[in-house]
Amino acid sequence: MANISAADVNKLRQMTGVGMMDCKNALAECEGDFEKAIDYLRQKGQKLANKRADRSANEGVVLAKANGKMGAVIMLNCETDFVAKNQDFINITDSILNAALDKSAKTLDEVLALDLNGSKISDIVTDQVGKIGEKIELGSYEIVEAAKVYAYVHQGNRLATVVGFNKEGYDEIGKEIAMQIAAMAPIALNKESVPSDVIERELDVYRAQVREEGKPENMVEQIAAGKLNKFFKESTLLSQEFIRDSKKTVEEYLKSIDSELKVVGFKRLMLGA
Secondary structure, eight states: OOOOOHHHHHHHHHHHOOOHHHHHHHHHHTTTOHHHHHHHHHHHHHHHHHHTTTSOOOEEEEEEEEOSSEEEEEEEEESOHHHHTOHHHHHHHHHHHHHHHHTTOOSHHHHHHSEETTEEHHHHHHHHHHHHOSOOEEEEEEEEESSEEEEEEOTTSSEEEEEEESSSSOHHHHHHHHHHHHHHOOSBSSGGGSOHHHHHHHHHHHHHHHHHTTOOGGGHHHHHHHHHHHHHHHHBGGGSEETTEEEEEHHHHHHHHOTTOOEEEEEEEETTO
């Protein structure tokens, strides 16, 4: 059996960030071979990831960035708020997002397959399980591509948005609309882009409400349609009241700035949503 010194244990700890006892056990199992010990710890992390697969990872970090014509918002999940607020965890999330934007990754699977500092991002996420001892997963990754994309991260890194415009040169407006999306949580750009299954589900709820109120059957569809129009006004971005001027909708506000200025897409991620 190899003689494992405290210096060796500390060296492996510095290389991996894993606890002292885990490093000592890894070196003992691998007879002092550092490369094998690192692989052993990664394998342990993989087992731990599988073991904790049934745990809820509802905390985490949500970040967004834009680099001109592309913007992305990402969510790295963990189990506890304590881990989510750790600067190292925030930095890892930021590094993954930077790599995704640099390589113009379009999907979550593409992000996980990217190389970051010599390792696949999927492996980096797994390694964090072994280091931290919690379920860690890259929960979401969404992008917007447009003539100009703007990003907003709400204080606390629990909510972030990206929004794309058809024209450049409106940085302040872009920030305001990104904040609008964060605050008002629209589900779609306009009523035409609301999925048909969502519309039908809302109508079913409204019909039931109207009947519960005892309204005549011949009025049910008309009243439900009225409620649906209110839903569109509250839940679609362009029809919402603009948060800085409630006398205007977002669409009216944009037209007052530039009649040709349009939002072409947005994404919003929030922990627990």
